[in-house]
Amino acid sequence: MHWVVSSILVLVILTPLLTPLSSASGRVFEEVESVSELLYLNSSGGLSFGDYFVKLYSVDNESVTLIIYRDDRFVRLFDLYLGETRVYDGYGLRFIEIRDGLPLVGVVLPERRLVWREIDHRVLLWARPVRVGDWEVKATVFGEDYVELETSFGDESYHDLFYEGGEKSYDDRLKICITDIDPEGRAEAYFYEPIRPALNATLHTDKLEYTPGETIHLEVRLPPQPSTDFVTLRITTSSNASVTPHLQSASRLDNGTVFHASIGDLPAASELVITVELSGYDFFGRKYTDVLEKRIMILSTVVAKKSIVPGEVDTTRPVNISLYLYNSRSTSVNLSLVDVLPETIEYITTPPRNLSLGAKNNTTIVYSVLPTQPGLFTLDGTDVSFDGVTITSNEVQLLVHGPLISIEKRLVKLDGDLATIEVEITNRGDLDADLIFRDKLPLDSELLSGGTIWADVLQAGESVTMEYTIRLGADRISPPGTATYSDLRGTEREVRSNLLHIKGDLASVEDDEVALRPKQALCGIFTSFILLFAIIVSVVGGIYLWLRHRGG
Template sequence: MFKKSIFLLLTIFFIFSTQALAYTTDDIEWKTSVDSTSLGWGDSVTNGDYVIKAEDFSKAGYVSITISKDGVLKKIEALGFGDEMTVDDEIKITVTAVKTNIDEWSGDMVDPTASIRISRRGLPNFEITIDTDESSYDPKDISSPKKITATLTVKNNGHAEAKNIDLTINTGGLTLTDGDLTHNYLSILIGETTSPITLEMDVPLLWDETSFLISANAKGYDIKGAEHTKTASKSVTIENKWELIATKTVTEEIYMTETAYVLVSIRNAGVCTLNSITVTDSVVDGLELKDSITLKKTISLKASESTEELFEYSLKPLKPGSYISPASVAEFTAPNGKKYSVSSGTPAIKVNGPYITLTKSVSSSNVTPGTEITVTVKVDNTGNRDASVTASDSLPTDASLVSGETGFQEVMKKSSSKSYSYVIRMDALGDVKLPSATASFIDLEGYKGEKISNMPVISVVEPVTETELTTEGTGDTQPTSSEPAQTENDNNEQTTATSLPEEEQTEPGFEALLSGLALASVYILFKRKN
């Protein structure tokens, strides 16, 4: 039992002794921190958490240097040219020159200086490189790789050897098909790079474009057993597995006499079957559908399958101009419950031709018999082609033409207007609807047609009489009655009150006023006729 105890103690002692003697000062790899700095008598310099001070000089060419840390003196030594001192195996001071500057007369030193080089213990540092054969992978593209190949290396770009390095790789959710995710290296020297590590992963089939992060972590130790780590990553993008292509074509340019043709097709360019695809289309403004067709269908397409003529129909132009066709839309719901949609392009179509419109208006819509009325007809060509236009109008019954022309014939330029007017007189009472003006046209392409205007209404009413003027002038609204009015007095006696005749209620001199108003009305009518 005693021998076993002695053996155990010796084993423990050996282990601790081995760890304590794991390295010597000569094994430390140093990195120059300050190549050269000069210190005079009492001067000091700070490097990190250490303070180096020149305490004293000797005529023999030595300088007394102290090194302190956090205000605590760590070491003091007298150093000559080429001498070194170290503290904590973390900092090293090397004297590169000592100048005593001894005065020849007095034999004393005058402003002596020492030049020193400061070195710090070197530390390892890792540089991880992750490369992939592509940055983006598209499973729909036959030229795109079906496997993701990643290559990794670890380099020690620090200033000391790294020991016992563990490298751990994470694929970020990608499925590994070849290679190892963990590696160990006993040592990586300064500037050394490990042999490349190759991994292979599947390209997943996804409904949505997704980015994956391939990462690696290196953990190692320096000569004193301190841990050093470094992490690096590389992002790769995986395109979605589905692709619908909606195509819509339309006749680019037609005349008003021609027909535009529309074709809509859908292609499944993905690598999976798409079920219950709803495709809808709509007609462009300015044209109308000539065919009996429903512009909504539900289809299913296998991978690489297409419908070349899902919708095929013709359109009749209604008006010249430039139009943009609305996009066709294809929608479906994936097994993941998410809805997806694509749209076609919006092709343009140009319709050429004249476009004639007529507008008819009157100077007054309420007149008395014999009043003269001005009728105006405006003709517009809002199209993009010239046309020969013949416009004509007719008079209503019981109307007579006083002056003017009721039509014209000429070539109307595109985007132009033309108006003509004439004067009529209405004699019959009542509401009169004027006939529509008409315009026939024809262009150089042989496109022709006829347009009509609106139909204004004129109300012909009787003129105001003298009696109506008198009533309006006096505003007399007293009621008259042939029945006696009954009242009851305090003695219950009845009395009868009879209304006076209307002429007896007229105030004196009112007849002269009526005569003057009558003469004034005659004078006004006479002036209007002239």
């Protein structure tokens, strides 16, 4: 018994509170003429409503003539002017627009739909204006059960009487509802504006690159639009590509919709720009437009795509490069290929230089390469030539792991015949190296301090320096030292240092291990002197003979 009493008390308390809320929520709905079905009519299609079927008979810029059928039997011809709505057997037929020569015709029915949204709730006091957006509202007269409002928008001004619970809309731009009136000069007012369609559509294709013989499958996805009467879209491209269908429409959008279209006759070797003009109409006939755009690459009639597997290796593993070729033509084509590798990557097998590819056919060429040095390498695209045209495939990247050893030998001190030499060994790679380095001394020299051998694991990015002092003999050329190293895969490699010339207080560095010895240098100078002397004697002798002959 107690719970019954409690329930009654709760209802008594909440009923006055819930009633205004229900009433307020009802004000956002309105009885409107809603488009239930619509279609861009052409000579092959038609629009259904009830037991009727409508087809296009004729159209011009101002009017359309429709053929109305019922149960596949001709009923009559029916004329509509642009923007007109005429009732036929309880159904409204509206000629909405004409675009690209096609009339858009819709079936209109009365419905209660969500069309307004609350934007403000104000207390109106006598003779005190309030602003709501671009509108000004002032209560000018209060009666026992009514209030007179002056509503202004720019140069427009309206005077209207409102009773409690009354409402009025102004050109479907603003709606005012009065809920409580105090004859002492106070009234509560709710303000509403039309809900503007928020299209928020997205444009999708199944990929971003196509060949000329392919078809683009396009989708325009529209999220739920409970406050949109209907939408139309028009699809165009930057070329003469064919779009089917290029005009579409939809209504009943509470759950959203997806538009589908196909684009063919793609122009070869170009960028195709797809533009979708999407228009949403609210229940008052106002139009809101959004434009979507997407850029698609259309490849050449011959397509070349390069790929590499694996894209990350160490210097001991070969790599396979694949070159996919496709001929979208209806005839065969002869191709010439030019492929170039970086200096530190070697061919194991080479791609063919020429081949023929049949109509609407494809092939994949696979060839192997071997990197000899670590690093990140970009392999240029392969040039493919045909019929005086050259296209280039995409580039690919290869990341090679391994040790990379460099050795620099330099003179740090020279005092008479005493020379101090420093050798710096660096691992510029990204893997450790098990290394042994042996340096060579100049002929007839004597090692006084330090050592000429270094053996250990040199970690990636690490450098070590060794130093030794020698007493020089007659030979002042320090030959290149040699380092032998291996990586964790057991691959062995060899690298040499530079050659070092020790001259007086200076030292010169040469990468070439072949250099002139001092005795060889003297011989060269002597030979050059003799040749120069012979040339001078020949010239003087020739002049003497010429003068003697002339004098005789």
